[in-house]
Structures are given as structure tokens and as C-alpha cells.
Amino acid sequence: MKYWKKFSKEKLIKKIDKALESTVDFENSNYLGYPVSKLDENVFNTSGAFLNDSPLLKSFIANPNNIGCHTVGKSEEAFKGSQKLEKEVIRVLAVDIFKAVENEYDGYIATGGTEANMQALWIYRNLFKKEYNANLDEMVILSSEDTHYSVHKGSNLLSIENVSIPVDFNSREIIKGELDTIVKNLISEGKKYFMVISNMATTMFGSVDNPDMYAEILEKYKVVYKIHVDGAFGGFIYPISNKQSTINFKNPHVSSITIDAHKMLQAPYGTGVFLCRKNLIENVLTKEAQYVDGMDLTIVGSRSGANAIAVWMILFSYGYYGWFEKISTLLLRTEWFCEQLTNLNIEYYRNPFMNIVTLKSEYVPSNLAQKYGLVPDTHNGKNNWYKVIMMDHVEIHDLLKFVKALKNIK
Numbered sequence: 001m002k003y004w005k006k007f008s009k010e011k012l013i014k015k016i017d018k019a020l021e022s023t024v025d026f027e028n029s030n031y032l033g034y035p036v037s038k039l040d041e042n043v044f045n046t047s048g049a050f051l052n053d054s055p056l057l058k059s060f061i062a063n064p065n066n067i068g069c070h071t072v073g074k075s076e077e078a079f080k081g082s083q084k085l086e087k088e089v090i091r092v093l094a095v096d097i098f099k100a101v102e103n104e105y106d107g108y109i110a111t112g113g114t115e116a117n118m119q120a121l122w123i124y125r126n127l128f129k130k131e132y133n134a135n136l137d138e139m140v141i142l143s144s145e146d147t148h149y150s151v152h153k154g155s156n157l158l159s160i161e162n163v164s165i166p167v168d169f170n171s172r173e174i175i176k177g178e179l180d181t182i183v184k185n186l187i188s189e190g191k192k193y194f195m196v197i198s199n200m201a202t203t204m205f206g207s208v209d210n211p212d213m214y215a216e217i218l219e220k221y222k223v224v225y226k227i228h229v230d231g232a233f234g235g236f237i238y239p240i241s242n243k244q245s246t247i248n249f250k251n252p253h254v255s256s257i258t259i260d261a262h263k264m265l266q267a268p269y270g271t272g273v274f275l276c277r278k279n280l281i282e283n284v285l286t287k288e289a290q291y292v293d294g295m296d297l298t299i300v301g302s303r304s305g306a307n308a309i310a311v312w313m314i315l316f317s318y319g320y321y322g323w324f325e326k327i328s329t330l331l332l333r334t335e336w337f338c339e340q341l342t343n344l345n346i347e348y349y350r351n352p353f354m355n356i357v358t359l360k361s362e363y364v365p366s367n368l369a370q371k372y373g374l375v376p377d378t379h380n381g382k383n384n385w386y387k388v389i390m391m392d393h394v395e396i397h398d399l400l401k402f403v404k405a406l407k408n409i410k
């Protein structure tokens with residue numbers, strides 16, 4: 001890892017203090033035209049010794065606005081410090097985790113996975129319009145039936161049809177023959193431009209799609225396509241646990257990636273990440289954003305610089321090896337849990353590189369599922385599955401109680 005280091009607490013605090021110093025100081029400066037300020041001291045406790053050890057609270061109080069995208073063009077002068085830390089986060093993710101070539105990527109901290117997925121669709125829609133004069137009816141979104149509903153939202157907002165590809169019930173793998181037939185039929189209906197959302201861990205199963213399978217079929221039919229990887233859940237696990245993973249920017253089929261920091265990374269809500277190759281994000285330039293210094297290339301407008309600082313703090317508190325250890329512990333717990341289920345002859349799905357185990361519902365009485373907070377695949381009607389996610393708060397101690405309860409009903 002070139003950039004993903006571990007810093008001491010003192011160093012973290014020093015660097016954040018420095019970043020906040022270069023955020024506009026509303027107390028002592030003349031910024032008459034800025035419609036922003038630090039948090040209201042009449043309402044919030046904005047000073048005191050407790051802040052010395054709380055760089056994130058200090059950041060929320062300073063309230064920098066990281067509006068815009070900072071990997072390209074100019075940015076607002078007033079928030080340089082938090083923009084710099086954001087750029088460092090994007091560099092670690094793009095170069096160290098997702099193997100992008102140095103300076104050949106763009107990205108920003110989005111509000112979450114939903115926005116990052118929509119940002120990708122928005123970019124590709126505009127790209128297809130600009131490069132091929134495509135109309136909306138000629139475009140289509142492809143994604144597996146296990147894909148997160150944010151893609152359906154994106155389809156609705158952009159008025160582009162979304163077609164779900166069936167997966168095998170047990171392996172949760174996209175059925176290649178079905179994908180082939182669907183693409184062939186869509187072409188015969190007049191579709192020419194394909195946007196793919198390929199999951200790097202689905203919400204319910206932790207299953208990982210193979211983007212190369214999409215590419216193979218779309219190339220066979222010689223259509224124009226772009227592939228976006230939805231790593232909202234798996235982005236901070238799968239590339240770390242699966243060292244052979246080719247779902248990254250070394251893979252020419254992958255154009256952009258979503259990652260959420262407010263899931264596995266336990267950052268405050270409002271911290272997703274959007275990454276893409278260079279020369280794509282300009283497709284969503286909003287020229288009318290005249291009052292913002294720099295280019296507005298993001299769906300969201302104003303956004304908290306403190307969220308970027310939070311992700312920066314988490315990444316550099318752990319460093320790569322610290323994070324690797326954390327993920328490894330969660331995966332060991334997952335393996336332990338799977339062993340217990342196997343011993344009980346309970347059927348489940350699990351991707352070996354992921355920390356999600358999804359049990360067939362026929363083995364779990366609904367009162368037990370409710371008692372232990374398992375999540376069903378549907379809240380409407382009969383569900384087929386329940387999932388358990390190994391996070392920091394799900395320890396073997398907790399799993400053991402559930403396993404004992406399962407044993408008792410056998």
C-alpha cells in the first residue's frame with residue numbers, strides 16, 4: 001500500500017487541526033458573501049477542553065462545506081483543508097484498494113451508496129447522449145435481481161428502463177444463459193447502449209457478480225456498454241479479503257465504483273464514496289453552478305467536510321494492516337458461524353470472502369428471527385431468507401445464543 005498508512009493519535013489530531021486552520025475562520029475573517037458559518041454557539045457547545053481530543057467534533061463545529069469534486073479542476077478556496085483530506089481518502093481508495101493508475105481517477109464523498117450509484121448512471125446516460133446521440137429508449141440498465149433498490153430509483157429518476165437478470169436460487173450467481181437471452185431480446189427491441197450495475201456484494205447475500213461475464217456477452221453482441229461496480233457494502237471487505245480480486249480499475253471493463261464508508265467503516269451517516277476513471281465525471285458538469293468556485297460535478301450540492309474528515313480519520317487510524325486484521329477477525333467469526341450451521345444441517349448462502357451469512361428461512365422460526373434481529377429478504381409476504389452480518393457488534397458470544405436456540409428447536 002503506497003498511501004494507506006497508520007498514524008498515531010497525535011499525528012491525526014495535528015493534521016486535522018492544520019486542515020481546519022485552512023478552513024475559513026468565520027470569527028476573524030471577512031467573508032461577507034458566504035452563506036455559511038460554524039455551528040451556532042448559542043445552541044451548541046462549541047468550545048471547551050473536551051474538544052482537544054475530539055478532532056471530529058471540532059470538524060463538525062468548524063462546519064467546512066466540501067461542495068464539488070476536488071480531484072479535477074478548481075475548488076472553493078474557503079475549505080482547502082477538508083478538501084485536501086478528502087483527496088487523500090479518494091487516493092487511498094482509488095490507488096491502494098482499487099488499483100487505479102496514479103492521477104487517472106476522479107471521485108468524491110457522496111451522501112451514500114444511493115447517490116454514488118445514481119451518479120454513475122447519470123454520467124453514463126449523458127455520455128451515451130453526447131458520444132452517440134442516444135435517446136433514452138435506446139438505453140437500458142442491467143443488474144441482477146439481488147441488486148440494491150437504489151438502482152431502481154436511479155432508473156426511475158433518469159427515465160431509463162432497468163432490467164433485472166435472474167440469479168440461481170442457491171449460488172446467487174447470475175444465470176449466464178438468461179443474461180445472454182435478455183441482451184439478445186433487448187437488442188431486438190432497439191436497445192443499443194447498456195449500463196451495468198455489477199454487485200461487489202449484494203445487500204442480502206454478500207454475493208459478488210462477475211463483471212467480466214457482462215462484458216463477454218455485451219461484446220459478443222457488439223453493443224456499447226459501461227460497467228459500474230456497486231461496492232456499497234463490500235467495498236471495504238472484498239478487495240481486502242480476496243487478494244486475487246480483479247474487480248478494480250486494473251480490469252478494463254470496470255469504469256466506476258461505489259463504496260460506502262457508513263457501513264463497514266462505521267463512519268457517520270452521509271459518507272458514501274464515488275470513484276471513476278478520468279474523463280467520465282465531466283459528463284455531468286452543471287454549467288449553471290456559477291457561484292461555486294470550481295466545477296460542480298456531483299449530484300449533491302453542499303456536503304459536510306466533517307464527513308470526509310471522519311473517513312480520513314478511520315482509514316489512517318487503522319492503516320492497511322490494522323484494517324486487514326479487523327476484517328480477518330470478522331471473517332473468522334463468519335467461518336465459525338457457518339461451521340455451526342453446517343453441523344446443524346441448516347442450509348445457507350455465503351461468499352467465502354464476505355461476512356454475510358444468509359439462512360434459508362425454513363430453518364428459522366419467525367419468532368427466533370425476530371428475537372435475534374435477523375433481516376428477511378422481504379417484509380411483504382413470505383420470505384425465503386434471513387441474513388446475519390458479522391460486524392463489530394456481532395460477536396461469537398452473541399452468535400452462540402442464537403446457535404443454541406437453533407439447536408433447541410431441532
Ligand SMILES: Cc1ncc(COP(=O)(O)O)c(C=O)c1O
Nearest residue numbers: 112113114148150202203232233
Ligand atoms: C449494495 C448496496 N448498494 C447501495 C446501497 C445504498 O446505500 P445507502 O443506504 O448508503 O444509500 C446499499 C445499502 O444497503 C447496498 O447494500
